[in-house]
Amino acid sequence: MSGNAKLLHENVWDQDPELMDLIKKEKQRQLRGLEMIASENFTSLSVLQCLSSCLHNKYSEGLPGQRYYGGNEFIDQVELLAQKRALEAYRLNPEEWGVNVQPYSGSPANLAVYTALIEPHGRIMGLDLPDGGHLTHGFMTPTKKISATSIFFESMPYKVDPVTGLIDYDKLAETAKLFKPKVIVAGISCYSRCLDYKRFREISDANGAYLFADMAHISGLVAAGIIPSPFEYADVVSTTTHKTLRGPRAGVIFFRKGVRSVKANGDKVYYDLEARVNQAVFPGLQGGPHNNAIAGIASAFLQAQTPEFKEYQEQVVKNSRSLCAGLIEKGYSVATGGTDVHLVLVDLRPAGITGARAEYILEEISIACNKNTVPGDKSALNPSGIRLGTPALTTRGLGEQDMEKVVDFIDRGLKLSKEIAAVSGPKLVDFKESVHKNAQFVPKVKALRDEVELFSSKFPLPGYEDY
Numbered sequence: 001m002s003g004n005a006k007l008l009h010e011n012v013w014d015q016d017p018e019l020m021d022l023i024k025k026e027k028q029r030q031l032r033g034l035e036m037i038a039s040e041n042f043t044s045l046s047v048l049q050c051l052s053s054c055l056h057n058k059y060s061e062g063l064p065g066q067r068y069y070g071g072n073e074f075i076d077q078v079e080l081l082a083q084k085r086a087l088e089a090y091r092l093n094p095e096e097w098g099v100n101v102q103p104y105s106g107s108p109a110n111l112a113v114y115t116a117l118i119e120p121h122g123r124i125m126g127l128d129l130p131d132g133g134h135l136t137h138g139f140m141t142p143t144k145k146i147s148a149t150s151i152f153f154e155s156m157p158y159k160v161d162p163v164t165g166l167i168d169y170d171k172l173a174e175t176a177k178l179f180k181p182k183v184i185v186a187g188i189s190c191y192s193r194c195l196d197y198k199r200f201r202e203i204s205d206a207n208g209a210y211l212f213a214d215m216a217h218i219s220g221l222v223a224a225g226i227i228p229s230p231f232e233y234a235d236v237v238s239t240t241t242h243k244t245l246r247g248p249r250a251g252v253i254f255f256r257k258g259v260r261s262v263k264a265n266g267d268k269v270y271y272d273l274e275a276r277v278n279q280a281v282f283p284g285l286q287g288g289p290h291n292n293a294i295a296g297i298a299s300a301f302l303q304a305q306t307p308e309f310k311e312y313q314e315q316v317v318k319n320s321r322s323l324c325a326g327l328i329e330k331g332y333s334v335a336t337g338g339t340d341v342h343l344v345l346v347d348l349r350p351a352g353i354t355g356a357r358a359e360y361i362l363e364e365i366s367i368a369c370n371k372n373t374v375p376g377d378k379s380a381l382n383p384s385g386i387r388l389g390t391p392a393l394t395t396r397g398l399g400e401q402d403m404e405k406v407v408d409f410i411d412r413g414l415k416l417s418k419e420i421a422a423v424s425g426p427k428l429v430d431f432k433e434s435v436h437k438n439a440q441f442v443p444k445v446k447a448l449r450d451e452v453e454l455f456s457s458k459f460p461l462p463g464y465e466d467y
């Protein structure tokens with residue numbers, strides 16, 4: 001092969017062993033560990049094949065039938081297919097709802113929604129990040145505007161009740177009356193209960209606000225029809241497609257079409273969101289769509305309409321409930337006292353363990369999760385809980401009995417962290433050092449990790465054999 005032909009046609013494992021080695025190591029990590037980060041999943045072979053297809057090569061700025069470049073005959077059909085299946089997956093009438101499948105991911109999708117709905121400095125209200133909301137719902141701290149959604153728009157958070165852990169809708173209604181937001185965001189990254197979309201709608205209507213549902217975390221559960229859907233009440237719905245939905249890393253925006261309201265004199269007021277959302281995505285915020293990802297979206301939404309997908313989502317929730325019950329039985333405290341969805345938020349304050357230590361020790365025994373603030377936490381920098389999710393484990397075929405084993409591993413890991421902390425003292429750096437260097441703890445950590453990895457490696461991963 002000539003030099004250039006080699007560049008073009010050689011397999012990555014022959015051409016770039018250094019990079020390939022890292023990819024293979026990551027595959028091994030995914031295989032031997034228990035993935036419990038609630039926003040993660042293992043996508044299907046079909047989606048991975050779309051992502052690495054020739055569709056990646058094509059520029060197609062604009063929408064199907066209105067592109068700025070030629071050669072989009074088939075790209076148009078791919079995007080139309082993705083749109084059609086997106087609407088079908090949520091049982092939406094195309095007269096009432098439209099969809100844009102071009103957002104690169106969830107954060108750009110949300111920025112596009114605000115750009116479409118309101119002026120710069122328009123007001124938004126979302127669930128505060130430490131209470132379970134997402135950065136893109138307007139997050140800022142008392143001293144700094146963190147998310148662009150708080151820099152370019154004026155945001156005011158609503159909160160959960162610090163005792164029950166449940167969203168305080170009454171307080172939201174009260175604050176919204178004063179703040180007069182133009183957009184209310186109903187969406188969560190860490191909240192284990194279903195949202196009351198009807199109540200959100202009432203509060204939005206009372207203030208003339210749009211109701212924007214960000215269902216990124218729960219869009220697979222909604223597609224399966226096993227938890228309440230935001231579509232009955234929301235004006236706009238966004239989602240990522242890579243979490244419970246198990247598709248490619250991308251974003252989607254659904255917008256209402258047709259009659260928005262009827263005036264006293266009978267005149268109809270129509271939604272004008274279609275052009276606003278589409279223009280906000282392109283040319284407002286993005287350039288060429290990622291057509292390989294759009295094909296992946298089409299593939300994921302085809303899967304989302306199957307009985308097997310519904311069964312999978314039901315199992316995700318059964319596993320989450322089993323995980324939750326198992327942890328409570330072992331004496332752990334869970335925010336809101338339970339779960340209706342794919343995640344559990346464990347409050348480690350009564351157990352005397354910090355979120356950072358818990359996350360660290362679990363990672364050391366090959367269980368991936370993330371530290372998280374819990375309702376009533378004093379400091380967002382030193383969170384007192386961990387968020388555990390079941391979508392990825394369920395994809396690998398774990399069932400409720402397996403969750404008992406997982407609970408046992410978590411419990412033993414957390415107990416070990418207490419043992420270590422009792423010796424290492426209050427500083428996290430000393431704790432980490434003890435995990436790695438203390439002759440008493442190193443073999444204990446290793447033995448538990450070996451057990452977890454042996455257990456985990458029995459469950460297959462979708463995708464390619466070793467990368």
Ligand SMILES: Cc1ncc(COP(=O)(O)O)c(C=O)c1O
Nearest residue numbers: 039105106107134188189216240
């Ligand atoms: C509710 C919610 N919205 C939006 C996003 C942003 O998605 P992305 O990470 O794809 O930008 C997330 C990501 O975790 C999320 O949880």
